[in-house]
Amino acid sequence: MLWACLHFPLLPLEALARSAPGRTPLAVAEGATRPRILALNPAAHAAGIRTGMAVSAALALAPGLAVRARNSALEAHALREIAQWALQFSPAPSLEDGHGVLLEIGAGVKLFGGLDRLLAALHAGLPELGFSAVMAVAPTPTAALMLARASEPRIVEEAALLPRALAPLPVAAIGCGEQSIQTLADLGVHSVGALLALPRDGVARRFGQGLLDTLDRALGRLPDPRLAFTAPEQFYARLELPAPAWEVEALLFGCKRLLAGLSGWLRGAGLGAMRLRLELAHEDGAPSTPTLDLATPSRDPAHLGMLLRERLERTRLPARVEAIALATELCAPLAARDMALFPGTDAAEETQLIERLCARLGDDAVCALRPHADHRPELAWRSERPSRAASVPAPPAPRPLWLLAEPRRLDQFLHCARTPNQLLPSAQTPNQVLPPAQTPIVLMDGPERIEAGWWEGRDVCRDYFVARARSGQTLWIYRQRDGAPEQWYVHGIFA
Amino acid sequence: MSSALDVLLEHPGLWRGGECARAAAAAAVPSGFALLDRCLPGGGWPQGALTEVFAPVQGIGEFALFLPACARLTRAGRWVAFIAPPHIPYAPALAQAGLDLARLLLIKTEALTDTCWALEQALKSRHCGAAFAWPRRIEDRTLRRLQLAAEQGGGSGFLFLPQAAAANASTAALRLALGAADTGELELRILKRRGGLLARPLRLDPRRPDASVAASDRGPRALAHFG
Numbered sequence: 001m002l003w004a005c006l007h008f009p010l011l012p013l014e015a016l017a018r019s020a021p022g023r024t025p026l027a028v029a030e031g032a033t034r035p036r037i038l039a040l041n042p043a044a045h046a047a048g049i050r051t052g053m054a055v056s057a058a059l060a061l062a063p064g065l066a067v068r069a070r071n072s073a074l075e076a077h078a079l080r081e082i083a084q085w086a087l088q089f090s091p092a093p094s095l096e097d098g099h100g101v102l103l104e105i106g107a108g109v110k111l112f113g114g115l116d117r118l119l120a121a122l123h124a125g126l127p128e129l130g131f132s133a134v135m136a137v138a139p140t141p142t143a144a145l146m147l148a149r150a151s152e153p154r155i156v157e158e159a160a161l162l163p164r165a166l167a168p169l170p171v172a173a174i175g176c177g178e179q180s181i182q183t184l185a186d187l188g189v190h191s192v193g194a195l196l197a198l199p200r201d202g203v204a205r206r207f208g209q210g211l212l213d214t215l216d217r218a219l220g221r222l223p224d225p226r227l228a229f230t231a232p233e234q235f236y237a238r239l240e241l242p243a244p245a246w247e248v249e250a251l252l253f254g255c256k257r258l259l260a261g262l263s264g265w266l267r268g269a270g271l272g273a274m275r276l277r278l279e280l281a282h283e284d285g286a287p288s289t290p291t292l293d294l295a296t297p298s299r300d301p302a303h304l305g306m307l308l309r310e311r312l313e314r315t316r317l318p319a320r321v322e323a324i325a326l327a328t329e330l331c332a333p334l335a336a337r338d339m340a341l342f343p344g345t346d347a348a349e350e351t352q353l354i355e356r357l358c359a360r361l362g363d364d365a366v367c368a369l370r371p372h373a374d375h376r377p378e379l380a381w382r383s384e385r386p387s388r389a390a391s392v393p394a395p396p397a398p399r400p401l402w403l404l405a406e407p408r409r410l411d412q413f414l415h416c417a418r419t420p421n422q423l424l425p426s427a428q429t430p431n432q433v434l435p436p437a438q439t440p441i442v443l444m445d446g447p448e449r450i451e452a453g454w455w456e457g458r459d460v461c462r463d464y465f466v467a468r469a470r471s472g473q474t475l476w477i478y479r480q481r482d483g484a485p486e487q488w489y490v491h492g493i494f495a
Numbered sequence: 496m497s498s499a500l501d502v503l504l505e506h507p508g509l510w511r512g513g514e515c516a517r518a519a520a521a522a523a524v525p526s527g528f529a530l531l532d533r534c535l536p537g538g539g540w541p542q543g544a545l546t547e548v549f550a551p552v553q554g555i556g557e558f559a560l561f562l563p564a565c566a567r568l569t570r571a572g573r574w575v576a577f578i579a580p581p582h583i584p585y586a587p588a589l590a591q592a593g594l595d596l597a598r599l600l601l602i603k604t605e606a607l608t609d610t611c612w613a614l615e616q617a618l619k620s621r622h623c624g625a626a627f628a629w630p631r632r633i634e635d636r637t638l639r640r641l642q643l644a645a646e647q648g649g650g651s652g653f654l655f656l657p658q659a660a661a662a663n664a665s666t667a668a669l670r671l672a673l674g675a676a677d678t679g680e681l682e683l684r685i686l687k688r689r690g691g692l693l694a695r696p697l698r699l700d701p702r703r704p705d706a707s708v709a710a711s712d713r714g715p716r717a718l719a720h721f722g
Binding site: 352353354356357360361364365367369370372377380381382383386398399400401402403404405468469472473474475492494495 | 551552553554555556557558559562574580581582583584585586587588589590591592596597599600601602603604609612613616617620622623674675676679702
């Protein structure tokens with residue numbers, strides 16, 4: 001077993017501020033009567049503000065300082081989001097009080113190609129989420145937690161090395177409460193090493209069995225079971241914007257944070273997103289909820305981010321956005337690695353074109369066509385979402401390439417097409433059916449009688465001809481058999 | 496004697512005026528009409544480039560001319576995109592022409608900017624073999640953008656433009672003016688191609704592609720080189 005502990009000393013700040021690049025001084029304060037600074041960003045640090053300062057003093061140093069009240073609910077939510085994301089590294093992350101996430105990584109070392117690579121991936125991923133962590137690795141979870149709490153980013157791989165690694169840590173790293181720390185300090189015990197050197201029975205009498213048990217767990221002398229974080233069925237993450245915003249760029253910055261989390265959750269679950277829902281909470285009124293449909297499952301944050309950008313640019317926002325939430329509505333299994341024989345020929349890349357088009361033009365704007373088994377020409381085709389569907393055999397009779405959405409009267413159509421309104425002798429007159437003499441047109445092929453649909457009220461009873469106009473246009477025209485005999489309609493164009 | 500001359504004339508280094516450039520054109524997809532292929536640089540519709548088409552009216556076979564190439568491309572597994580066509584592309588007719596409809600994309604746009612954007616995206620994608628659009632007008636700047644996108648993705652872009660636009664200069668690799676001949680055939684004048692100009696217009700029946708070419712499933716034809 002090998003445990004990694006991620007400790008987030010700046011969580012109170014990052015839970016509030018990770019949705020925007022921190023260029024203005026920002027601090028988080030705690031306390032009802034005399035609020036004190038709990039965490040601050042580098043800009044505030046540069047202004048001379050330090051943790052523990054009274055808010056009034058801090059404001060005197062930097063009048064432009066934004067002070068936000070600590071939001072514990074948001075911090076707990078952020079920790080759960082980190083745990084969701086960390087599922088890609090460990091099947092069972094567990095949450096710790098005091099801003100920590102524990103990951104059992106021993107099982108994943110081989111998958112990632114070594115401990116160094118796994119830790120590098122962890123290090124690279126956290127800033128994308130918008131969090132900074134102290135990371136320590138130890139054979140027991142308690143030891144990893146102690147190292148991380150003491151801001152010692154050490155890697156201890158063997159249990160035998162633990163006593164020496166833990167010895168220099170301050171007693172506070174154990175997390176045993178202010179009272180015990182003070183008592184130990186009064187005794188002259190400041191480090192874990194000094195505490196371990198004390199006789200066990202005396203320690204147990206003074207501080208209770210709990211402290212000894214914690215130390216034994218840290219050193220691997222007692223079992224140290226952890227409650228695993230259970231992944232939710234669907235991904236959901238939310239972040240508050242530091243200031244309400246309209247701009248797509250500001251929203252995208254927040255979206256990028258959420259997408260990094262989504263990508264980790266999807267990888268951990270072996271899934272790809274098929275439909276995403278974005279919830280944009282406004283100052284007042286119902287949230288806007290644009291959705292994003294994908295043609296193939298994906299978990300590439302760059303690709304998803306590009307699609308979200310197109311979708312956001314197309315979304316009309318009724319008001320400024322205060323908070324962004326991202327949720328999956330539909331996921332599909334996606335292999336851990338691309339198994340394509342030739343890289344670059346995979347279907348996912350191919351359908352990126354469709355997704356990009358859909359994201360900007362709308363889902364209905366991009367479709368595929370297929371013939372449909374119906375005799376009525378206007379119903380003999382369907383449009384559908386692009387896919388690799390099997391095709392239907394084509395009809396044997398000639399069909400035009402362009403079908404008019406609504407049949408148009410022949411005389412009007414030819415007038416529109418600006419043909420010389422001259423009389424043309426009809427060379428071929430099948431069945432002696434002639435179009436009205438005033439239209440300059442020759443019948444080339446037909447009639448093809450189509451009579452169908454009477455059973456559902458949309459009956460069609462027509463004789464179709466292929467005709468050539470004087471202008472050289474070849475048209476698909478018909479005559480209603482039950483309508484006015486001399487009235488001809490154009491239904492298609494042999495383009 | 497004559498055979499020796501033929502061999503000499505086939506030499507890629509030798510170019511005669513009135514003949515189209517052979518070696519200059521890199522990739523082309525056969526049009527399905529042998530007569531036409533002989534007049535097109537590379538032996539077909541240029542790939543990675545734009546083609547402009549000017550037709551006086553709809554319905555003279557102006558689109559059927561491109562169907563054999565579309566059939567070939569879709570059956571090779573590449574997308575063919577129709578962007579904002581003037582009417583509904585009729586699926587039964589497309590299936591009759593041998594297109595694999597599963598590889599066909601119909602993209603509906605309203606604004607001209609969206610049409611040009613969609614065309615650019617389609618041309619940029621390496622998986623799109625050909626993209627067709629029917630813009631009412633097109634600016635020089637947009638044309639150059641599209642040309643770059645086509646070069647990047649390697650697909651063929653076809654623009655059906657109003658006849659009035661034929662008078663303007665253009666960066667397109669190939670420009671075709673179509674017309675209806677009295678015989679019912681399609682009259683085809685090449686306004687611009689890489690290589691020399693073609694003096695006489697071609698006549699062909701776009702609804703009857705050469706069976707041998709249309710039926711074969713070969714990929715884009717390689718250039719024959721001698722010497």
